[in-house]
Amino acid sequence: MKIRLGFVSNSSVSSFLCAICDKLHSVMDGDPSSDPYSINTCKNSHSFCSEHILGSEDRKIELMKEALIISEKYNIEGIEDMSLKQLKQLFERDFSEDGYGEFKDERLYFFQTEFFTSLPEELCPICSFQTIRDRDLKEYLLATVIKEKVAEEIKEKFSSFQDFSTFLREKGIKHIQGTEWIY
Numbered sequence: 001m002k003i004r005l006g007f008v009s010n011s012s013v014s015s016f017l018c019a020i021c022d023k024l025h026s027v028m029d030g031d032p033s034s035d036p037y038s039i040n041t042c043k044n045s046h047s048f049c050s051e052h053i054l055g056s057e058d059r060k061i062e063l064m065k066e067a068l069i070i071s072e073k074y075n076i077e078g079i080e081d082m083s084l085k086q087l088k089q090l091f092e093r094d095f096s097e098d099g100y101g102e103f104k105d106e107r108l109y110f111f112q113t114e115f116f117t118s119l120p121e122e123l124c125p126i127c128s129f130q131t132i133r134d135r136d137l138k139e140y141l142l143a144t145v146i147k148e149k150v151a152e153e154i155k156e157k158f159s160s161f162q163d164f165s166t167f168l169r170e171k172g173i174k175h176i177q178g179t180e181w182i183y
């Protein structure tokens with residue numbers, strides 16, 4: 001099985017790593033919406049395990065309500081005036097042994113995929129800067145003047161490339177010294 005970052009669509013089952021904890025997920029046809037119950041994707045295409053979704057239960061319910069109203073595909077009578085208690089009932093999900101986290105209300109069958117594969121930014125740890133990925137840090141670094149300062153620091157601090165590499169490895173970074181072959 002090939003493991004890649006992000007999605008690939010050249011096989012029926014492909015895998016990707018959670019953007020937060022690196023857990024491996026398999027999806028059909030590179031499509032995270034094929035499993036909206038264990039994989040969540042935000043509006044900016046960050047995909048991660050369910051347990052990383054931010055926000056209180058009440059806030060999530062409020063956002064689901066907003067999304068339902070905007071979507072206009074679901075005819076939930078009186079949703080605008082529902083109390084929090086009623087909304088909690090509406091959005092009840094089945095986490096029992098037979099369930100897989102789907103909404104109990106059948107009218108919301110397609111909403112599951114719609115909402116959990118296009119989560120609002122405030123529920124995403126990356127969009128809300130709660131987690132800053134190494135690759136984002138690197139790209140920021142490369143885009144700023146810090147790049148030159150850091151390059152100077154590397155030259156001053158290490159007497160050889162080998163020293164530099166050893167330093168990174170001691171810090172727990174998987175530093176590859178030579179050419180990185182991809183199969």
Ligand SMILES: [Zn+2]
Nearest residue numbers: 018021023049
């Ligand atoms: Zn995860």
Ligand SMILES: [Zn+2]
Nearest residue numbers: 042046124127
């Ligand atoms: Zn995001």
